[in-house]
Amino acid sequence: LIKWFSNFREFYYIQMEKFARNALMEGVVD
Template sequence: MFFYTRYPSSNMLKTYFSDVKFNRCITSQLIKWFSNFREFYYIQMEKYARQAINDGVTSTEELSITRDCELYRALNMHYNKANDFENVG
């Protein structure tokens, strides 16, 4: 969800998190949390793209993400800090 909108609406949050009892504070915190996740993701993508351009990549076919890639490592460490989710690939 956070890939598509910077600040999800309260209605969108209520749709995805029906078990949460919303109030102004909780809604505000969730909006900020999703915004921060989205911002981190796009910052990492931009860093990866800039590095690829500096390395002479001229086509998307030349790009690949592997488990050894710095981008993969950075995203996994940020979004899966406790290693709750097994990474496939």
């Protein structure tokens, strides 16, 4: 269960980082 939670947290952080990077790029373009 702990290992699953760790993988989920890692996946969540990667997704948030990707989303933040896209938002930042769009902000710069606009």
